[in-house]
Amino acid sequence: MSRTLVTGIGTLLTGDLDAPVAEPEDLLIVDGLIAELGTSARPGDVDQVIDAQGATVAPGLIDSHCHVVLGDYTPRQTAVGFLASYVHGGITSVVSPGEIHLPGRPHDAAGVKALAVLAQRSWSEYRPGGMKVNGGAVVLEPVLTPDDFKELASLGVRYAKFGFGRYADPADGLAQVKAAQEAGILVTCHSGGASIPGSKPITTEHLLSLAPDVCGHLNGGPTSLDAAGLRTIVAETEMALQLVQAGNLRSAIELVDLVREHGAGHRVVLGSDTPTGTGTMPLGVLKTVAELSSLAGVEPPVAWAWATGNVSRIYGLAAGVLAPGRPADLVVMDAPWGAQAPDALGALARGDIPGISLVLIDGEIKALTSRNTPAAARKARITPEVPEPPGSAHVC
Incomplete structure (x- = not known):
């Protein structure tokens, strides 16, 4: 002992x-x-x-939106050891929104499921720098059926990401979002403008129709919804509201005002949304806490809770x-x-x-x-x- x-x-x-x-x-x-x-x-x-x-x-800190792939390596920035470096930024856990940056990422049902299970198993065993990686989110694709989600849930896959599948219109993803949720899988949805070639903008109307559990990078990933859309998501839904470093700082400040107005602080989680084109950012979550504290008037202990206990509760984690x-x-x-x-x-x-x-x-x-x-x-x-x-x- x-x-x-x-x-x-x-x-x-x-x-x-x-x-x-x-x-x-x-x-x-x-x-x-x-x-x-x-x-x-x-x-x-x-x-x-x-x-x-x-x-x-x-x-x-718990980074609720970290783009891990497999191993402590990011092909987007050809950087090795970034997760171990994030530990030196006070980040002890991260949540993956799906291993979407994997070169040649599969889109068929068998490949999509295999990648999610492989990543979930790998990250359960591998802890770079001691980091806890909650990985293996399934990327929603139109070929996935309710039975696929039940199988994934039985194999330990807990999270799903919508916004990068081969849908002609994001509205077409409703069946997969609902099937994942019915299987007990937490669904995060991209919001705002397209983030990388191959992705599509997801509008306020899409989000209201899809009703995911977490509205990913609501302040932009990197482009946010307009002011009316931000107000609608805060005021008219119960989605978790994710604010990220790689988003729009002005929108983040506007969102904090809306959160205060509607008493929605229990729904806010913080993340880095890196590594992406923004780069690898070991201080990404810490910098967001500092920005919200200094520019948006959030008490630092509250901002810290948004980056720890709120993430723990919403994502079902032990730490935080x-x-x-x-x-x-x-x-x-x-x-x-x-x-x-x-x-x-x-x-x-x-x-x-x-x-x-x-x-x-x-x-x-x-x-x-x-x-x-x-x-x-x-x-x-x-x-x-x-x-x-x-x-x-x-x-x-």
């Missing part, structure tokens, strides 16, 4: 939208799970002590909330060294990227001294000392 005590917490974010900040009490991790918040355990009772030294402790029994996927962060803010939340409110000094996944240290963020003003201290994990930054 492994036991880790996290102490010296200055601010504790929970990821729970209803109570996004908790009293900064000590936290006990046992065998990779959060065992106690407000523990009475002391350093002599545990194997490892993490002293946050007054910094902020938060659940690891700091509570007993949940995976100990944690980020320790502070204001960047030399910044004008006193702590990580102050940095986010100014639009600054916090400095990450520690990332834990299932209670194991996966990153020290993030190679992608600025240096943290206050760094976590580990007892007994541990070496820098492979891929961490090295002090010059």
Whole structure:
């Protein structure tokens, strides 16, 4: 049994939208799970002590829209190791919207199902840099039948993506969207203008007809719906509202205003929508949190909950909330060294990227001294000392 005590917490974010900040009490991790918040355990009772030294402790970010393929490689950007690098941006889990960037991606029923199952199985076993990848979303095609979706669900496929299949008109996908949902598969739908050659624009009317569970990149992927369409989706549906870094920032700010107006914060999830033509962005989700906090007036703990607990609840994940029994996927962060803010939340409110000094996944240290963020003003201290994990930054 492994036991880790996290102490010296200055601010504790929970990821729970209803109570996004908790009293900064000590936290006990046992065998990779959060065992106690407000523990009475002391350093002599545990194997490892993490002293946050007054910094902020938060659940690891969950990128709800990450374009994985197979392995830690993106053919769109011919980049290797991008997922391990995303861990250094505080992202401990990602959700795949289907392995749509696979060269030669199949469109026949047998190939579509085989790819989804292969990716689901592969990502269940492979964790680059410790990253948890929820992959293997089936890409909806007109050849798929209700029995296909029942088979996929029985084999562990949990997600589906609509918007890249060979439909003459997106409205023709209604049968597949409904069949997937009836099989218990969560459906995310592209929204807005076409994202890559071969895809089609999906309008407000399409979305209202299809009624997916998640309205993908509602602020644009990269082109958003118009203002009237954004209002309609927020006000007249119950879809989850996905805001992404690779979208339209102006639309994201307009959407935050609509979310406030309609009390729809429980429906908001954040993602990067990368790697795409925008590139690989290890700080993509963290940057979105900073932008929404500084430009749209979202309280940083709320924005953090949109990127953690909300994603966990909507996608049915275990991680994302700091509570007993949940995976100990944690980020320790502070204001960047030399910044004008006193702590990580102050940095986010100014639009600054916090400095990450520690990332834990299932209670194991996966990153020290993030190679992608600025240096943290206050760094976590580990007892007994541990070496820098492979891929961490090295002090010059």
